[in-house]
Amino acid sequence: MNHVLCGLAANTALPSELVDRLIAVADADIAADLADRADLSHAQAIALAARVEETAVRLAYEGRLTAADVDPVAQPYAALALLDERAGSPEWARLFAADPVVERREKLAACSDLPPDVTETLAADSDVRVVAELALWTTPEMAARLAGHPHAEVRRGVAANEATPPAVLAALITGEGLPPAQWCLVCDREETPFVHDPLCPRIDCDLRSGASCDGSHESTVHEMQQMALWNPATPTEAVVGFADHPSTLLHWALAARRDLPVEVCGRLAVDPRPGVRADLAENPAIDDALIRALAADRGHDVQRRLARNPHVPLDVLTHLVGATKIGSTLLPRIAVASPAEVKELAESPNPTVRMLLAERRDLPTEIRDALAADPDAKVVKSIAPHPGLSEAQLRAMVDRHGVRVVAKVAANPDASPAMLEDLARHEPPVQKALREVARHRNTTAPSLLACLVDKQARLIAAGHPALPPPVIVELLADDDWRVVEAAAANPSLPRAVMSVLVP
Incomplete structure (x- = not known):
């Protein structure tokens, strides 16, 4: 290369x-x-x-x-x-429908608005992979027809297709009104019963990991059920029975659905697998009572995922902040907090709550300024990149909190060239700050030269248009190929040099 x-x-x-x-x-x-x-x-x-x-x-x-x-x-x-x-051209579709290369027929089957005669040809294709691909993307009418296809792989595609009529999806996962499937990819190729080794050494084998068939095509049927549960078009009444199914994968899919009745949510909330409860915790479908019950759940990731639920009450969120590590991120509930709630959060005695509020970039001036002067460094780190802060405020942050906030201050879009130069030369050096300085729109040549000492910042600085042209040319011979590419892509590279470099 x-x-x-x-x-x-x-x-x-x-x-x-x-x-x-x-x-x-x-x-x-x-x-x-x-x-x-x-x-x-x-x-x-x-x-x-x-x-x-x-x-x-x-x-x-x-x-x-x-x-x-x-x-x-x-x-x-x-x-x-x-x-x-x-x-x-429609004629192209007819050409590819008869193409001897299976991969091309598969790609054609994934296209929309195909001529009806082409769709019919693909539905009757001799290779089940083509028909299964068609089932995944086709119209409601053709999906309904393919739901009764004798091959389970085709039915799996129909189950994942969001255009499939709801009644057909219900029939697929209940089996009512459809003849049993006769084949699957496993029994097409292997003598049953057969379980595919996840570490299969055969180079030409493309069976999915764990695929199995004992005559009932169980792994493909299970995947079909999973696809249908993920499919938002599948009717609620058809999926609720899976709350009692032993499969973890089906419970995960069910727990993420936004249309679950309260009683089904309640049954999933006591699932012994914390992963299922964690998926449920983030689901906006759960009610206030269930949110409060899950707030006390110490299972892996349950409380953290609950904190991301857009409907979590603020008092519960405050509890969660103290009970689990959230990290500095804008939570959905805080992103939609009302002005009164924003004021309440800003006055919280818990600095982590104030930190999470500070991740918003649309705060009223008075609240933004109060958070900028917060005594807790993690709050200041979150607010430091907020637009509209003055240079005096940014410098005060660095004076008070030092290296803990330097990188975030450097990320402020309004940081001045003079301030960026000071941050680039900060003692002790802050590597993350150098990277922020190197990508900043206000960075000048002196700051960029200081950034070249850091391996990651050097890569970013090499592409900054404020870097002096002679330095850019030097970086074309750098030991790191990524720096070479960044320098060659720098718009400040002299045109004369470009002309020499291009054959």
Whole structure:
């Protein structure tokens, strides 16, 4: 891989004529960076697609190629991408429906708005993988037909399809009204009973880990049930019975549903597996009484996940903050707190509560300023990146709390060039602060030069346009290939140098 050319391909200041020269020599890596360019012309996109087909697929998905630009025989995957985007020719769909390459028929089956005759052809395909892929993405009418398919893998696809009619989904997981499946991927290939070794040494084996069949296609049926439980279109009345099912995976899927009746939530709340209770705790469907019951649950991750529930009462949240490690993150309940609740949280005697409030970036000025002057360093760390703080306030934070807040102060979008330079030269040095300084929009050359001493900050600084051009050129020979790419992508790299570097 030529890291200099990859970096140049991503350089926003690269002149158009040099883009043309890069396209002429591009390999897959360079082409991937070129495809990201916002200034890539239509003609350049066509030339790039002709050179590297993987890039043609990406350009097709991004709408930078049209049907007139693609030859479905020479560029089949780009043509399939256009079909997937509803921008291809119906004749292409008919061509691919008869394609001898199974993978292409599979990709076609995942496309929407296919001509009816193509859908019928795919539904009758000799390879079950194609039919299963169609089942996953097809229309309600075809999904209803495929629900009775004799192969369990196809039914699994129907169960995951959100367009499948609710009554059909209910029939799939109850078995009522449908004939039993006759085959699955396991009994297609192995003599039953058979359990697939998760550490299977066969290189050509593509059975899923743990797949098994004793004649009832049990692993595929179990997966079908799991898909249906995750599917929001599956009726509530069809899923509630799984609260008594022994499968952990099915309980996890059930606990995440937003339509569960209170009594089902209550049964899941006493599930012996803490992972199920943790999923339930974050579910907005649970009521106040269950929230308060789960607040006392010391099972792994239950209280932390409950703290992320958008409906958790503030008094419960305050308890949870003291009972489990939340971390400095904006919790959903705090993000929607009313002005009165914001004031209440700001006055909490618990500094962790104040820290969590300080993660909001839309606080009233008076509350923001009060938190900026908080005596607890973790509160100040959370508020330090808040926009609107003055330089005096930011410097006061560093004076009071030192290295504990330097990195967060450096992340403030309003930090001045002079302050960033002071932070970059802070003693003792703070590595995280150097990284923040290196990416800051207000950073100047002296600050960036100070950042080069840190390995991670050096990588960021190499791409900053304020870095002096001679230093950028030096970094093109750096030992770290990531620094080389970042330097080559720096828009302040002299054009004369770019021209020499491009073949």
